[in-house]
Amino acid sequence: VQLQASGGGLVQDGGSLRLSCAASGRTFSNYGVGWFRQAPGKEREFVAGLRKSGGRTYYSDSVKGRFTISRDNDKNTVFLQMNSLKPEDTAVYSCAAGNPILSELMAARAYWYWGQGTLVTVSS
16 A cells, blocks of 8 residues: 655644645555654654444544544545644654554554655644
């Protein structure tokens, strides 16, 4: 699976952005998907995830209630709607695909395929 993330940019504190991750190469619906981010000088962290079975979504505590992950299997695309952005959300955001079990959904090692990152900068 090849993944291509897009939609990053510069936004003011409190603003919104929508990231997209387009997949190609294999049947996208066979995979769980996740978004991760890495801020300068920090480790990569889980942001949001959605298992291949669909339905329930998973979020880190830092973005819960502000971010929404969704997927359109017909378009082979996963989205991350980010609202009420804060300066601490500034990071490179990457999408990933795999088949993580529930206990590993937030672990980067559980994902097999990664897209290049897209930079999100939130100014104060």
